[in-house]
Structures are given as structure tokens and as C-alpha cells.
Amino acid sequence: MKIEAQHVVSLTYDLYVKNQSGVEELVEKTTEEQPLTFLYGAGQMLPKFEENLSTLSTGDTYDFRLTAEDAYGEHDEEAIANLPIQMFEGQDLPEVGAVLPLQDNQGNHFQGQVISIAEDxxxxxxxxxxxxxxxxxxxxxxxxRPANTEELAHGHAHGPDGHHAH
Structure with a gap:
């Protein structure tokens, strides 16, 4: 079956990025036993990722690259947040390198990586x-496969066969 909007796609992928030496290394992988399953066209995946899959059908293989701009954007030196030390009162301070789950005033969830800890x-x-x-x-x-009514209502896939895993 050909991939179309409002269809559930299950696929395997190997994701490679270049290390500091410029050599591509495997950083993420899914398997046939544990595939990536998503509702195509629901905005859950990178738009250019979906665009590269748009002509494919069950059984097809693929191999493509996304530029930084088409993936997660260029690294923004200004995207640094100064979190007041009081936010961590009553708990251990995170370590440098730790990834923190954060939320903005609009309720959007995102993550930030601790790069340094100052006195305040x-x-x-x-x-x-x-x-x-x-x-x-x-x-x-x-x-x-076509998404079922419940998946369309929820805006996401419920697994390769359309059911939530228990």
C-alpha cells in the first residue's frame, strides 16, 4: 500500500550523524520487532522526513539525508536560558550535561541541556x-494501512496493528 495522509506507517530506520571527525556514526536505530509507527501527515515527524517518504509503499527501502535546516535547525548560540537557582530548591541541582524537561508559559514541553551551574x-x-x-x-x-477512526480522532497511531500496547 502506498503512503498517504491519514495512513499509519510502520518503518525501520538507522539514523547517522557525523561525529567531530566528520565520520558518520549510527546514533539511533529501530528494528522490525520495534518499528517506528506514526500517523502520516499529522505533524508528528519532521516535514522533510515525511516528504522523502511520500512516494514509497510497503516493502520499499529508503536512504536520504536532511540538512540541518530541514531537520532541527542550525545551532543557535542565543538559545541559552538562565534558570534561577531557586527553581531547584528542595531538590538536588542537576549535573552539567543533564537533560531537563521544561515547559514554557504556554504549556509547550521541550528539553534543555545543562551547560553550567553558577552560584545563582x-x-x-x-x-x-x-x-x-x-x-x-x-x-x-x-x-x-489506513488509520482507524480512533487514531484519526486522537491524532496519532496506536501501534502497527491499530491497538494500544498493554
């Missing part, structure tokens, strides 16, 4: 961990 603040880098990186995806389309 914790400095957090709000860039996506893969910002500034070209992403290289390769994999196989395992299954394509």
Missing part, C-alpha cells in the same frame, strides 16, 4: 541535541 543560576542550552547536524536516514517501510 543554572545555564541551559535550549537547542535540540541534533541542531546543526545533517541527518542521514536509511530503512525500510514495513507496513502502511
Amino acid at each position: 543560576a543554572v545555564l541551559v542550552d535550549l537547542n535540540h541535541p541534533m541542531a546543526g547536524q545533517e541527518l542521514h536516514f536509511s530503512g525500510k517501510i514495513l507496513n502502511v
Whole structure:
């Protein structure tokens, strides 16, 4: 079956990014037993990722690259947040390198990585961990099926066969 909007796609992927030496290394991988399953066209995936899959059908393999701009954007040196140390009162201070779940005033969830801790603040880098990186995806389309009514109402896939895992 061909991939179309409002279809559930299950696929495997290997994701490679270049390390500091410029050599591509595998950073994420899914398997046929544990595929990535998503509702195509629901805005859950990177738009250019979906665009690269748009002509494919069940059983097809793929191999493509996304520029940093088409993936998670360029690394923004200004995207640093100064979190007041009082935010962490009553709990241990996070370590440098820790990833913190954060929420803005509009209720949007995102993550920030601790880059330093000062006397009165914790400095957090709000860039996506893969910002500034070209992403290289390769994999196989395992299954394509129309989404069921419940999945369409919820705006996401409920697994390869349309049911939530228990």
C-alpha cells in the first residue's frame, strides 16, 4: 500500500550523524520487532522526513539525508536560558550535561541541556541535541494501512496493528 495522509506507517530506520571527525556514526536505530509507527501527515515527524517518504509503499527501502535546516535547525548560540537557582530548591541541582524537561508559559514541553551551574543560576542550552547536524536516514517501510477512526480522532497511531500496547 502506498503512503498517504491519514495512513499509519510502520518503518525501520538507522539514523547517522557525523561525529567531530566528520565520520558518520549510527546514533539511533529501530528494528522490525520495534518499528517506528506514526500517523502520516499529522505533524508528528519532521516535514522533510515525511516528504522523502511520500512516494514509497510497503516493502520499499529508503536512504536520504536532511540538512540541518530541514531537520532541527542550525545551532543557535542565543538559545541559552538562565534558570534561577531557586527553581531547584528542595531538590538536588542537576549535573552539567543533564537533560531537563521544561515547559514554557504556554504549556509547550521541550528539553534543555545543562551547560553550567553558577552560584545563582543554572545555564541551559535550549537547542535540540541534533541542531546543526545533517541527518542521514536509511530503512525500510514495513507496513502502511489506513488509520482507524480512533487514531484519526486522537491524532496519532496506536501501534502497527491499530491497538494500544498493554
